[in-house]
Amino acid sequence: MSQKTLSELNACGKDDFVAALANIFEYSPWIAEQAAAARPFAGVRQLFDAMKAEVDRAPFELRLALIKAHPDLANKTQRAAGLTAESDAEQNSLGLDRLSDAEYEAFERVNNAYRAKFGFPYIVSVRRHTKDSVLRDFERRLPNDAKTEMQKSIEEICRIAALRVDHLVAGDDRLQVHGRLSTHVLDTHSGRPAAGIALELIELSELGVPRLVTRATTNADGRTDQPLIGGRPVPIGRYELTFSVGKYFAERQVPTSDPPFLDQIPLRFSVSEPEGHLHVPLLVTPWSYATYRGS
Incomplete structure (x- = not known):
């Protein structure tokens, strides 16, 4: 993603606005499309809050689709088929493209257990974690019920989105993500x-x-x-x-x-x-x- 200034996003047409922010939330351009109506934004934080508000008010089916749009971590088949550039960079930053055999087996085990129980992928903001802490987080979250995990997944999606906004949008105010x-x-x-x-x-x-x-x-x-x-x-x-x-x-x-x-x-x-x-x-x-x- 090439960086945009907030003033550029405020001034551009709706289609260009949506195209620029389409993958802030993985494969979910509808969030940017609905947030566009709230322009102009006074700051980057207001832009992010508007997008997050669209997620918070979305019906159950859309929130579930947003969760399912995300890839499994360290999934070789999905990586071969092609992740978004954002997801690929995020997983590479954690080293998921160069796992040891023991690490790959551990990720495959918890991925399968998580999907079998909840029916959607485990989601975490990987830039905030090491491989060890992700595996511990998997184990902590597996005992949860589906409602709790859906809410936790949305929280992690918003953390991922905040980092993407910070990377993409230049403005006087910065999100507190560093x-x-x-x-x-x-x-x-x-x-x-x-x-x-x-x-x-x-x-x-x-x-x-x-x-x-x-x-x-x-x-x-x-x-x-x-x-x-x-x-x-x-x-x-x-x-x-x-x-x-x-x-x-x-x-x-x-x-x-x-x-x-x-x-x-x-x-x-x-x-x-x-x-x-x-x-x-x-x-x-x-x-x-x-x-x-x-x-």
Whole structure:
């Protein structure tokens, strides 16, 4: 989808408006078509609220059709037949195009169990999750009744739609769909920010292999120039952040043992709030370190 400004969407013809927003809700252009009557929108949030209102007031049959328009997660047959570009990008962002055999079997098992019970696909906003957290969410939701799951599915569809609107529509106001993961390293031996520490962020996985998220080096302020994760939700899951402190102290000719007592410091932590700000600082000397949950 090419990005549009809110003013362009307010001014264009109805057909162009619908065409631009047709897949904000998967294969459901009727939502954009009905929301078009509420133009002009004062902001992106008002645009999204108008589309969401059409979903909320839709009859049961249309809401069920909207749910069924979504693909199963990690379904090889559906991927081969062709997903929407939006769904394909979303599933790829989670790594569903490169599952281990154990992960594929786990997704196939829960997909089949969910469809057998409810008659529609399991839906979750995958950009807010890791593969592990999706599988846990599957298991939490399977005991629900159909009415509860329909409502939960609509909530997740609206989360997906909000991220698509944020990606597609440029405006002065932004939807609150992004989180941030950051770090700050303080050299408490020298009493200053630790510049030049190489670090690596890994997403951990129970059934697959760990996935590299990013590598960075701390700047003069002991921070990274960009958030470790930013401009998107911080996926729910488990992570490991490793700091190369041995090299840092050696380059500054700080007396240490040989080999250094602390060389690579791995911090394992979990993310539970995709739209929040999670700060993972490190306070370090050649002989000790500490961390805490910041924000």
